[in-house]
Amino acid sequence: MIEMWHEEKIEAFRQTLLDWYDREGRADLPWRRDKEPYHVWVSEIMLQQTQVQTVIPYFERFMKNFPTITDLAMAPEQRLLKTWEGLGYYSRVRNMQKAAQQVVNDYDGVWPSDMQALQQLTGIGPYTAAAIASISFDEPVPAIDGNAFRVFARLFKIDADIAQAKTRKIFFEVGQRLIDPERPGDFNQAIMDLGSSYMSAKNYDSEHSPVKKFNASYLDGTEDLYPVKTKAPKPKPVTYFAIAVKSSVGYLWEQRPADGLLGNFWTMPLYALTDFITDSDANWTEEEMVAATQKRLATDYGVVADLKKVAGRPVTHVYTHLKWTVTILTAEVAPQRLVRGQWRAIEDIQSDPQPKIQEKIWQRLS
């Protein structure tokens, strides 16, 4: 454990790590061109649960569209969501706009500079607060993300379950002991670079890691035991019907509720089987389910249509906690007065933020 490291060893570790970072760290990343808190913040939010390679083009486009925090605070939400479309975890960007408004309104546009205050902003948790505080403001606080969990677990053979919330404290304290007070931001980023290269989750190469002689699990051949992480439950299967109703003025189109999955994104009407099938109906045939959906469409949207199943396999999409299986039902109708939703021209639909599942549905229809 960390208690075994004396001050000289800690100092040697910092030196070794930062020397490597200065030589081989990823200086080319677009959010490392400066230490502007706005740039650091946007990149850190995008990088949550998302790989560097995916984030790069999104970061460039986001900065082009919203160059300053004031632009972000004032942006129309639809434009914001469209810029984020495809990145996932969409509450990140909705929360980001709230935080931007907080900084502009409560702090007169000047970022608070300490971890504690940063963490009060919407969408900024302990990791992101530490990242911004250390990188932009040189506060010596460790940024404990998945990389830091993995690197520290292997270095010190820490067997606490990193899936458990209470474990964060252990790693934060280790990080506090290790972090270089002279270069806290570089230290944190070096740990992350290390954790995504020589000390990655799979296909790691500790043999050539710059800190291999500090790596207790490598030295005794037990690397594959760390980190300890209980596995997540499998995605729960859910059956849906997507309703593709086309008229001369476009498709039946609807914005999802602001909260929850895919909040404020646009889709065709979607019915989960569980929305209207009770236990006693569990033996319904497919024809009966289509008929029930058709009846609900008339009630909910005011659209009377003779729905037909689209040929081929249902469309599937796996979320972190759900596995959707979507059967597409379609019809062509004359434009009807809608109770809910709207008719939307095909040319206009592309400007609406849409989730990946909707894109898959479009592909099946064409």
Add this chain to the structure above:
DNA sequence: AATACGTGGCG
């Protein structure tokens, strides 16, 4: 504490 929350890459 446990669960909700997206998408893409890879073996």
Add this chain to the structure above:
DNA sequence: TCGCCAAGTAT
């Protein structure tokens, strides 16, 4: 096809 992973936070 499937399971797991990738710079987490909110509730």
